Amino acid sequence: MIAAFQALVRPNPAARPLLDNPIVLWGLVLAGIGGLYGQAAILDVVRTLRLPDTDDAMRLVQVRDLLAGQGWFDVAQHRLPPEGASMHWSRLVDLPIAALILLLRPLAGARAEAIAAALWPALAFGLYAVILYRGVRDLFGRRDALLAVFAATQTVLIGALFAPGRVDHHSLQICAVLGMALCLMRTRHGLREGLAAGALSALSLAIGLEALPFIAAAGLVAAGAWIVAGEPTRRLFAGFGLALGIGAPALFALQTAPGAWGATACDALSPPWLWLCAAGGLTGAASLLGARLSGPGRLALAAGGGALAVAGFVLIAPSCLAGPFPDMPDLVRREWLGRVHEMRPVWTLLREQPALLMGTFLPALVAAVAALVLAVADAERRRAWGLAGGFLCVGLAVAVLQFRGLYVTTAFVPLVAGPLLGRAVALLREPGTTTRRQGLALLAGLATLGKVWLILATLAVRADPEASGPSDGWSSCTAGPAMADLAALPPGTVLAPVDLGPSLLLNTPHRVVAAPYHRNIVGIQAGIEAFGSEESLRGVAAARGADYIVLCRAPGGRSPDGPVARGLLDGALVPSWLEPVPVQTMLPQTSGLRVWRVQPGR
CATH class of the missing domain: 1.25.40 (Serine Threonine Protein Phosphatase 5, Tetratricopeptide repeat)
Structure with missing residues (x-):
């Protein structure tokens, strides 16, 4: 394989190196960007307001409230009872998204919000790419800078955190x-x-x-x-x-x-x-x-x-x-915070989602080791390599305890990957370099690309069918069209699993009992306790003034794993004080949303 690669990049010693050609380099970058922002992904957000995460839905709710006249300093979510939960999020993030919506409204009307949600991450990625390109160009040269931007498009968490709809x-x-x-x-x-x-x-x-x-x-x-x-x-x-x-x-x-x-x-x-x-x-x-x-x-x-x-x-x-x-109460810490994906330690995710760690943690680890080795070997750029490796090590240390530590850490992976790929190509073309050294250089460069690890993980999962995780039907409950019938019901208070809260706030006029934010402790605790038994469900519904009970029955729908939720979804539990409400959907697939109206007098 290495010999074949050498033949591609060194067909003629007098010819211009392939990866020194700006057209080839820009072609790689544009192909990578096309993979991140395909038409289908953008249209999915524009048509159905299907957002990747609960935080994206809540961010859009905050922006919508700001545009509707809620005060700049008022960051409370007033549809979280009893008094409204104060959010600790920054208005500085709301501001550019709100400005983009205002710019789009004359052209797109009611769809301006969805279009902004689809476009904003791409604009943010453009800012990241400019910062990355200029920094790497000044330190390592133009070729390595373009390779770094290409590497960013192949970095799993960069792709996830800048994906269409990711407005957090x-x-x-x-x-x-x-x-x-x-x-x-x-x-x-x-x-x-x-x-x-x-x-x-x-x-x-x-x-x-x-x-x-x-x-x-x-x-x-x-x-x-x-x-x-x-x-x-x-x-x-x-x-x-x-x-x-x-x-x-x-x-x-x-x-x-x-x-x-x-x-x-x-x-x-x-x-x-x-x-x-x-x-x-x-x-x-x-x-x-x-x-x-x-x-x-x-x-x-x-x-x-x-x-x-x-x-x-x-x-x-x-x-x-x-x-x-x-x-935070122990119940909430144990039953909610301890189950939040981004708050979990590496050893837990390694057992439950090894493919995820292969595509995220391992490239950062390889980049950290490579940067520290090069800090010793490359005296001219020792400071740059040493700082890159140091920041990667700081992030990896945090990520061992909490996965979200990788979010910022992943910013440094392309910074190392671009120059590393450039060095690998240079070694492959260098006469007299041993094949072993060339192979190690090439493997080191490829090992910083998260998508390479994802391909390996996918092959491993296909070889072991039992290793595949459950499918995620969450979007069949949270996308805008899935909640259209629920939104048409008279406004009231919804008691639902904690993770459904932000989508309910975004897509309906209802208030919600719980949403997954630690300043909503009272609501989270109520959402946990409600589905422990039928008596608890009825008691919490009465105490919180709930008008509707909502669950998601889709695979991976994140509904509470208990007999009450399963009984309601399967029809085995039919309380006299709950009236099923038919819910249809405008989505091509069947909605997983199930709704019951609370009958307080029964």
């Missing part, structure tokens, strides 16, 4: 963190690079705290470089600290009501996290004044700033040391 915040956070890292990787260590990295870090924190480990690592890198090198990196460190210390409070004030500025939240940018940013800003400012500090002096100043940051955080919000969900 992860795409913008990925762009911010990648841009921050690339600023630190540049050979020039000036104030401008530091300011840009700090500002992008502040933006990431304002969007969400998931990337906090990466930002902490970036701060340590900037501080460490200043401690070791002194004057050449002082402006980089100062710029990073100042931009973070000023930018984070500014963005916090931009999206937070003044009356809530003093409220502590462990799950979003708030006083304890702002204190950490302010401490970084003060330390950065102090470094500008300490131009003549020796190495021990710089270490003492940085250590003092770090101690001040930690001490202030502990005094302001000691409860946040336990994580973002310190007050």
Whole structure:
């Protein structure tokens, strides 16, 4: 195979290398983008508002409410009883989606929202691709930059998080963190690079705290470089600290009501996290004044700033040391949070979904190892390789405990894969290079492409039919047309499985008892307890004022796995106080949605 590949890329020593031809490289990139944004995937979202995830549905609900007149600072979801659940999401993500809908309305009318949901991820991917291309081009050259963009289209989680309909915040956070890292990787260590990295870090924190480990690592890198090198990196460190210390409070004030500025939240940018940013800003400012500090002096100043940051955080919000969900009841933590896919550890998913880990975790691991090896071997680009490998290791460490740690981590895989593929091709063409070395280089490059691992996983599943998981019929319950009859019923309150909540809010005028967000603890607990027994179901329905009971019977429909839900869906349980409501669908396949009207007087 290697010899055949060599024949393709080296037919004539005097000819121009195939992968140095811009037409070929751009052809690869466009083919990869075409695979991500095919016509069928986009039209599916436009026609049926079929969204990939519950968070995408809730994001669109938040944007719709904003456009309907809900206040900028009011991020509560008022159709989550009893008082409405406060969401910890950023309005900064709502803003561009809302603007896109407004731009499309004169042309598309009522379909503007669905078209925006289909197009926004592609626009976000375009932003990611531009950041990736420019960063890799400046560090490694134009060919490797185009190969990196192609590798991004072959990276499983990039494809998933930028897919049509994926309007959640992860795409913008990925762009911010990648841009921050690339600023630190540049050979020039000036104030401008530091300011840009700090500002992008502040933006990431304002969007969400998931990337906090990466930002902490970036701060340590900037501080460490200043401690070791002194004057050449002082402006980089100062710029990073100042931009973070000023930018984070500014963005916090931009999206937070003044009356809530003093409220502590462990799950979003708030006083304890702002204190950490302010401490970084003060330390950065102090470094500008300490131009003549020796190495021990710089270490003492940085250590003092770090101690001040930690001490202030502990005094302001000691409860946040336990994580973002310190007050979550054990029932909710066990029966809901512990079953959320993105919150599960690697060893659980390895047993249940090995193909998923093959396509996501392994490419990141290969990229991390390759980057660290090249950091030792490539002195000219040691900083870039070392930082890429370091950020990948930070993300992998988080991902071992929680799968969602891979979301931001995956941004760095194409950054390594592009130059690695470029080196592999160069070695294949290099006269005198051993076949073994060429083969290892080619395999290393291919091993960073998640879709290669997915192909191997698919072959393994086909060889072992028992390894295949259940089909997911979730969309037959959550797409807009599937809920058309339910939406036509008189507005009321729906008691349904927790994961159905966002789609019910998006596609119907009803209120819902529960949705999968940790600030809706009362609703989640009610949604868990309701389906324990018929008595519990009736009690929760009465207590929460439910007018309808809704379940999804499709395979993979995520309905509660208990005798009550199964009995209702199979018809074995027919309570006198529930009246079945016929539900049809405008979808080509049969809807899995089942609806009952609560009869309180019976």
